[in-house]
């Protein structure tokens with residue numbers, strides 16, 4: 001039998017101090033990369049979260065007006081578990097986020113406020129690999145994040161932001177895309193994995209709407225880093241993988 005070999009993943013750069021994760025919905029970071037976030041905050045790095053929506057359209061049995069505040073609360077609790085205290089919401093509409101200049105402007109403003117060296121987002125590609133179709137909100141936000149990393153450094157793009165006192169920030173060195181089917185880099189998830197589980201479990205109302213299973217069993221069945229393929233590509237260690245776009 002022929003052994004299939006995979007290119008090895010590089011370790012993520014670690015010569016940085018501030019990261020900003022920008023995603024569409026509550027639970028996107030927990031689904032994609034919370035174990036890496038825990039590892040980074042343990043090492044004394046600052047990480048902030050920015051969410052395009054409050055995930056108000058994510059629970060079938062709850063009206064958006066009721067679901068939004070619950071999901072916001074769950075997201076803040078979830079962030080706290082992995083050492084993140086800054087959580088902001090851009091108030092785009094869940095499920096129908098439009099890729100365009102309004103979204104790019106809001107993300108550019110967030111990048112200029114927080115001045116991160118590393119920006120993290122969730123898979124912007126059409127699929128999760130093969131024929132697993134991605135949600136349009138993830139595609140819109142992921143693309144806008146990759147664009148805004150450049151927009152943030154140009155004072156003539158969105159000059160109204162400069163007028164509001166948000167000076168250009170050209171210091172984003174990488175955008176790391178979690179959940180990509182084409183990963184290039186990885187973070188060892190050995191230490192952060194248990195906290196990632198607890199972080200995701202804070203989305204209790206949401207998880208209970210997804211499954212009749214015990215929430216913890218459900219979360220553990222999807223744990224990033226248990227994927228044998230990414231482990232094989234990273235010295236057999238559990239890993240959170242990223243597709244890294246250097247700037």
Ligand SMILES: [Zn+2]
Pocket residue numbers: 024025027028135138
């Ligand atoms: Zn999502």
